Amino acid sequence: MSVWDDLVGQDRVVEQLQAAARAARAAVLAGRGEAPEGNASLMTHAWLFTGPPGAGQVTAARAFAAALQCTSPDLDLGGTPGCGFCDGCHTVLAGSHADVKQVRTDGLSIGVGDMRALVLRASSYPTGGRWSVILVDAAHRLTEAAANALLKGVEEPSPRTVWLLCAPSVQDVLPTIRSRCRLLVLRTPPADAVADMLVRRDGVEPEAARLAALAGQGDIDRSRRLAVDDQARARRAEVLRIPLEVADLGGCLAAAQRLVDTAKADAEALAETQDAKETDDLRAAYGASEGSRAPRGMAGAVKELEKRQKSRATRTRRETLNVALGDLLGFYRDVLAVQLGAGGAFANEDQRPAVQRVAGEGAAENTLRRIEAVLACRRALDRNVDPLLAVEAMTVALRAG
Amino acid sequence: MARKSAPDDLLAPLTVAVGQEELLLDRAVAEVVAAAKKADPETDVRDLAPGGLQAGQLAELTTPSLFAERKVIVVRAAQDLAADAVKEVKAYLEAPAEEVIMVLVHAGGAKGKGLLDAAKKAGAREVLCAKLTKASEKLAFIRGEFRTLGRAASPEACQALFDSLGSDLRELAAACSQLTADIEGPIDEAAVAKYYSGRAEATGFEVADLAVTGRAAEALERLRWALAVGQPPTGITYALASGVRSIGRLATAGRNLRPADLARELGMPPWKVDRVRQQMRGWTGDGVAAALTAVAEADAAVKGGSDDPAYALERAVVAVARASRISSRPY
Numbered sequence: 001m002s003v004w005d006d007l008v009g010q011d012r013v014v015e016q017l018q019a020a021a022r023a024a025r026a027a028v029l030a031g032r033g034e035a036p037e038g039n040a041s042l043m044t045h046a047w048l049f050t051g052p053p054g055a056g057q058v059t060a061a062r063a064f065a066a067a068l069q070c071t072s073p074d075l076d077l078g079g080t081p082g083c084g085f086c087d088g089c090h091t092v093l094a095g096s097h098a099d100v101k102q103v104r105t106d107g108l109s110i111g112v113g114d115m116r117a118l119v120l121r122a123s124s125y126p127t128g129g130r131w132s133v134i135l136v137d138a139a140h141r142l143t144e145a146a147a148n149a150l151l152k153g154v155e156e157p158s159p160r161t162v163w164l165l166c167a168p169s170v171q172d173v174l175p176t177i178r179s180r181c182r183l184l185v186l187r188t189p190p191a192d193a194v195a196d197m198l199v200r201r202d203g204v205e206p207e208a209a210r211l212a213a214l215a216g217q218g219d220i221d222r223s224r225r226l227a228v229d230d231q232a233r234a235r236r237a238e239v240l241r242i243p244l245e246v247a248d249l250g251g252c253l254a255a256a257q258r259l260v261d262t263a264k265a266d267a268e269a270l271a272e273t274q275d276a277k278e279t280d281d282l283r284a285a286y287g288a289s290e291g292s293r294a295p296r297g298m299a300g301a302v303k304e305l306e307k308r309q310k311s312r313a314t315r316t317r318r319e320t321l322n323v324a325l326g327d328l329l330g331f332y333r334d335v336l337a338v339q340l341g342a343g344g345a346f347a348n349e350d351q352r353p354a355v356q357r358v359a360g361e362g363a364a365e366n367t368l369r370r371i372e373a374v375l376a377c378r379r380a381l382d383r384n385v386d387p388l389l390a391v392e393a394m395t396v397a398l399r400a401g
Numbered sequence: 402m403a404r405k406s407a408p409d410d411l412l413a414p415l416t417v418a419v420g421q422e423e424l425l426l427d428r429a430v431a432e433v434v435a436a437a438k439k440a441d442p443e444t445d446v447r448d449l450a451p452g453g454l455q456a457g458q459l460a461e462l463t464t465p466s467l468f469a470e471r472k473v474i475v476v477r478a479a480q481d482l483a484a485d486a487v488k489e490v491k492a493y494l495e496a497p498a499e500e501v502i503m504v505l506v507h508a509g510g511a512k513g514k515g516l517l518d519a520a521k522k523a524g525a526r527e528v529l530c531a532k533l534t535k536a537s538e539k540l541a542f543i544r545g546e547f548r549t550l551g552r553a554a555s556p557e558a559c560q561a562l563f564d565s566l567g568s569d570l571r572e573l574a575a576a577c578s579q580l581t582a583d584i585e586g587p588i589d590e591a592a593v594a595k596y597y598s599g600r601a602e603a604t605g606f607e608v609a610d611l612a613v614t615g616r617a618a619e620a621l622e623r624l625r626w627a628l629a630v631g632q633p634p635t636g637i638t639y640a641l642a643s644g645v646r647s648i649g650r651l652a653t654a655g656r657n658l659r660p661a662d663l664a665r666e667l668g669m670p671p672w673k674v675d676r677v678r679q680q681m682r683g684w685t686g687d688g689v690a691a692a693l694t695a696v697a698e699a700d701a702a703v704k705g706g707s708d709d710p711a712y713a714l715e716r717a718v719v720a721v722a723r724a725s726r727i728s729s730r731p732y
Contacts, residue, residue, distance in 0.1 A: 248653065248686070249649055249652070249653050249686040249689055249690065250649070250650070250652075250653025250654070252649075252690075253646065253649050253650055253653065380697060380700075380701055383701050383704055383705065383706055384704050384705075385697060385700045385701045385704060386638075386639065386642065386700055388642075389638075389639075389642045389693070389696065389697050389700055390697055390700075392642075392646065392693050392697070393693055393694050393696075393697035393698075396689070396690035396693050396694060397690075397694065399690065400690060
């Protein structure tokens with residue numbers, strides 16, 4: 001199993017990254033005087049991975065980082081970097097490689113302090129003698145000051161430092177940074193590729209995998225969640241009941257309340273499973289055991305962790321609501337496709353009767369106005385409008401059509 | 402166990418003043434002190450500020466003096482006493498000294514509850530000084546003040562005073578005694594208006610109640626007051642939204658539910674259900690929809706979407722008032 005296996009339907013990107021990793025290896029060997037310099041232009045010091053949500057920017061960046069650190073003996077025989085088994089690949093994927101630093105945030109932004117520390121790190125030589133990789137997950141969450149600090153590092157690269165930035169789109173990154181990066185655009189992974197991966201890797205039944213892949217609309221994480229998590233499926237089904245319920249006002253208000261409650265419960269469930277594990281891990285790291293005194297310094301660390309978990313819960317709640325809106329959007333997209341007689345795959349294959357029914361009840365204009373309402377709700381949530389109020393405004397707009 | 406003291410026995414050996422309304426607590430203490438002084442002008446009053454009772458001090462204070470004079474010991478903020486001091490007070494309650502009147506001022510609540518329970522068990526006279534929360538309680542307080550001062554005030558005057566001063570009891574009490582001193586003859590609305598005008602308190606919920614009953618002008622006036630006294634705009638949009646939402650919910654709730662079930666279903670107390678039912682007249686489904694949309698826009702506007710939150714709120718209030726009169730599609 002190589003590190004590239006998790007990248008679904010991104011063949012061209014994979015090719016480009018593999019070529020870059022080969023060139024990078026040649027450069028390392030040339031530095032040691034063991035081999036001639038290869039085509040150095042295939043490798044560069046800063047990469048920007050963009051693509052639709054869930055397409056796998058971070059997966060691609062991590063695979064590339066692993067390939068740069070790959071120590072497989074096969075490489076000498078012309079193997080592809082990124083075997084997935086050697087020490088280098090394994091530790092990078094596990095997040096414990098000394099020369100790969102991943103920057104991510106659970107909160108809402110990455111501050112300038114973190115970035116300044118990184119810029120310092122970027123000017124030092126890799127301990128393993130290959131590449132010092134800095135992976136910024138969610139570069140769009142950098143504050144402006146942080147982005148400008150990052151620019152310093154990207155602008156004056158040390159020879160063996162590689163920056164890997166991930167963002168949803170090019171516009172989310174400062175133009176000054178963008179112009180110093182090589183841009184990689186991941187495409188929306190095709191549904192059958194996603195379904196294939198679900199079957200192969202998670203052992204999902206082919207039919208269920210197909211439905212989940214369609215429903216995820218290109219978001220791999222979402223598809224996997226739908227495929228393996230009964231609760232996520234049940235909640236999606238509940239969200240997709242909304243279009244059938246908004247005919248009367250009582251239904252609108254109830255649906256809005258339920259949607260907000262569901263989003264909240266969903267975020268809480270996700271946080272609960274993660275929070276408990278993280279807290280346990282932290283306790284284990286401090287050597288705490290049941291029934292004995294708490295080790296010195298643990299209470300403070302646990303408190304700090306809880307603060308972060310709380311801010312993460314807030315963010316998750318928002319994002320979960322966004323997922324529900326995405327489901328609704330997909331539903332009305334299918335309705336529109338039926339109304340206009342367009343072919344193509346349904347996102348909501350499992351909800352075909354409901355789609356047909358809603359399509360039969362109104363005209364394409366109504367559907368377009370409803371799609372507008374869902375998008376307006378998403379904007380309102382971004383602007384921090386009270387979630388219940390924003391969703392209510394949406395459901396009453398869905399009722400009006 | 403000691404016999405419980407009568408509630409009107411100001412010279413009871415132990416009095417607990419329970420609650421968080423400062424004015425009433427002070428009055429309860431002052432009453433006891435005044436009564437003690439009346440009984441014996443030589444009374445020694447020891448008023449211990451919060452945190453003033455140190456361990457060991459109580460024994461010193463309660464030791465009978467050479468001249469057998471009466472003593473009043475006031476312990477303020479008894480809920481915050483240190484554990485040692487609490488132990489001593491409890492021990493004292495078991496064996497109280499003669500000629501000593503003790504007043505414990507306690508906030509109630511869970512903190513320091515042990516001491517309060519011990520005091521009650523020891524037969525303390527209890528004076529309740531809970532915060533007055535409802536407007537009707539505060540109006541009753543104003544009327545009581547005038548009565549105590551020996552003057553009659555019309556109900557309108559009491560209401561006017563309450564509107565213009567707000568809910569701080571100290572301020573209300575001071576105003577009552579001031580009015581009594583300044584005005585000869587009956588105290589009526591005009592007399593109050595001469596000295597007090599304006600409005601000390603206006604909440605988003607008052608704005609919402611006026612708006613959903615279609616009284617746009619009054620709602621706008623109340624909105625201006627609410628903004629003037631510093632109500633946050635987001636709170637006002639919240640109140641408007643919940644006002645409209647309750648109407649929508651109640652109007653579409655099951656018709657044949659019993660009142661108690663209905664209240665539970667809607668998550669509102671029964672009195673609120675009755676009130677919303679009155680506000681519901683004239684509303685239609687489209688009205689609720691239009692009003693909710695307008696309030697949602699205003700919420701975005703007050704959270705940075707517009708330069709002028711006040712104007713956005715005014716528009717929302719007018720839209721809600723107007724929506725209450727839309728006569729078209731039912732729910």
